[in-house]
Amino acid sequence: MRNSSNMVLLTFFGFTLPDRVNIGPINLGCFSCYGYGHGKSSFKEAARLGNCSALHSHTEEHCNAAAYCLYCHDAHQVRSRQCPRYRLEQDILQLVNSQ
Numbered sequence: 487m488r489n490s491s492n493m494v495l496l497t498f499f500g501f502t503l504p505d506r507v508n509i510g511p512i513n514l515g516c517f518s519c520y521g522y523g524h525g526k527s528s529f530k531e532a533a534r535l536g537n538c539s540a541l542h543s544h545t546e547e548h549c550n551a552a553a554y555c556l557y558c559h560d561a562h563q564v565r566s567r568q569c570p571r572y573r574l575e576q577d578i579l580q581l582v583n584s585q
Contacts, residue, residue: 515565516528516529519534520534520564534556535549536563536565537553537564539555557572558571
């Protein structure tokens, strides 16, 4: 239930408490693969570069490749605010947090 305070009341059934409880927005994106819905710590595959979307072919600091988004295939970085996929993920987060 959402109210104006900064407090949350949690109720658990049974005697075993979970190791952790996630409250609030889901993680927007992984800074390893640049996917959505998980964080870098839970990702175990090859990392991508945020500028050109390449898989480990060079480092971010030495990236001279043209910007390329692996989601919409346009010429911008993966986390560009102009990307339709980025805007969709932002809209989803706003919807989830307004419930």
